[in-house]
Amino acid sequence: MSTGLFDISGKVALVTGGASGMGRMIAEGLLQAGAKVYITSRKPADCEAAAAEMSRIGTCIGIAADLDPPEAVVELANKIKALEDKLDILINNAGRTWGAPLESFPDKAWAPVMAVNVQGPFTLIRELLPLLKNSGADNSDNPARVINIGSLAGKAVEPLPAYSYVASKAAIHHLSRVLAAELAPDNITVNAVVPGYFPTKMTAHIRKEEDTSQEFLARVPLARYGTAEDIVGLCIFLSSRAGAYITGGEHIIDGGMFGCH
Numbered sequence: 306m307s308t309g310l311f312d313i314s315g316k317v318a319l320v321t322g323g324a325s326g327m328g329r330m331i332a333e334g335l336l337q338a339g340a341k342v343y344i345t346s347r348k349p350a351d352c353e354a355a356a357a358e359m360s361r362i363g364t365c366i367g368i369a370a371d372l373d374p375p376e377a378v379v380e381l382a383n384k385i386k387a388l389e390d391k392l393d394i395l396i397n398n399a400g401r402t403w404g405a406p407l408e409s410f411p412d413k414a415w416a417p418v419m420a421v422n423v424q425g426p427f428t429l430i431r432e433l434l435p436l437l438k439n440s441g442a443d444n445s446d447n448p449a450r451v452i453n454i455g456s457l458a459g460k461a462v463e464p465l466p467a468y469s470y471v472a473s474k475a476a477i478h479h480l481s482r483v484l485a486a487e488l489a490p491d492n493i494t495v496n497a498v499v500p501g502y503f504p505t506k507m508t509a510h511i512r513k514e515e516d517t518s519q520e521f522l523a524r525v526p527l528a529r530y531g532t533a534e535d536i537v538g539l540c541i542f543l544s545s546r547a548g549a550y551i552t553g554g555e556h557i558i559d560g561g562m563f564g565c566h
């Protein structure tokens with residue numbers, strides 16, 4: 306369990322999409338650091354199973370929820386409000402993508418991607434404001450934290466035919482800064498975490514072929530994919546006393562893909 310500057314034990318966190326992929330990495334990391342963690346998944350059975358498995362580490366509660374449409378997000382927030390008086394850490398991790406060549410990129414690829422990647426996080430922040438404010442009011446040196454998971458693809462021009470996805474990620478980076486300014490007086494920090502490439506379902510197509518993977522890794526100065534430790538380390542930093550003075554930031558975690566070029 307972490308101590309001192311990086312201590313988050315006893316904090317209450319919500320990680321959307323925490324049953325799998327990067328959300329699962331983050332949820333497990335927060336649990337290992339002593340936080341109580343709520344996770345969501347669209348699939349009730351997966352959500353329950355993931356929460357049961359992670360309960361071996363610490364208190365983990367699964368709530369099945371879709372983040373599209375917004376009414377479902379309001380319902381999720383209401384469930385959290387019925388269970389908690391304050392929320393210390395909100396990690397908007399759930400996300401979806403859509404890949405297709407420009408010439409045939411369908412109109413139907415926009416609404417669902419923007420709904421989950423931008424509107425969902427916004428609605429969840431709005432609805433959970435009373436709980437985040439309660440957390441922020443507790444201790445001026447230890448604000449409530451909102452961490453929105455963006456993407457390198459919303460910051461740099463990556464070779465991905467995922468037009469609605471890259472636009473949605475650029476949008477969540479900027480929205481994070483706007484909300485950081487608005488919520489600072491309530492002692493709530495808002496930061497965007499901007500990951501490069503992590504081995505999850507979303508990047509499975511890159512790792513499928515050895516050649517593609519080598520070609521990709523040649524573009525990463527640190528020559529590897531991100532790991533659970535990498536993403537958890539940054540989230541714990543931003544959620545602990547160590548990161549209390551940081552808000553409105555875009556924190557790139559990509560093995561140097563952005564910064565070294």
Ligand SMILES: NC(=O)c1ccc[n+]([C@@H]2O[C@H](COP(=O)([O-])OP(=O)(O)OC[C@H]3O[C@@H](n4cnc5c(N)ncnc54)[C@H](OP(=O)(O)O)[C@@H]3O)[C@@H](O)[C@H]2O)c1
Nearest residue numbers: 322326327346347371372398399400456502503505506507
């Ligand atoms: N992997 C990477 O290299 C990478 C890079 C940059 C950014 N990211 C971002 O990291 C986040 C996690 O992605 P991942 O890599 O873990 O991909 P993933 O394995 O495909 O996971 C996507 C997550 O989003 C959730 N989700 C998708 N649609 C949803 C919906 N309509 N309602 C609620 N939840 C929904 C999924 O939950 P269920 O399926 O359980 O419902 C799942 O937990 C995303 O925001 C992604 O854009 C990933």
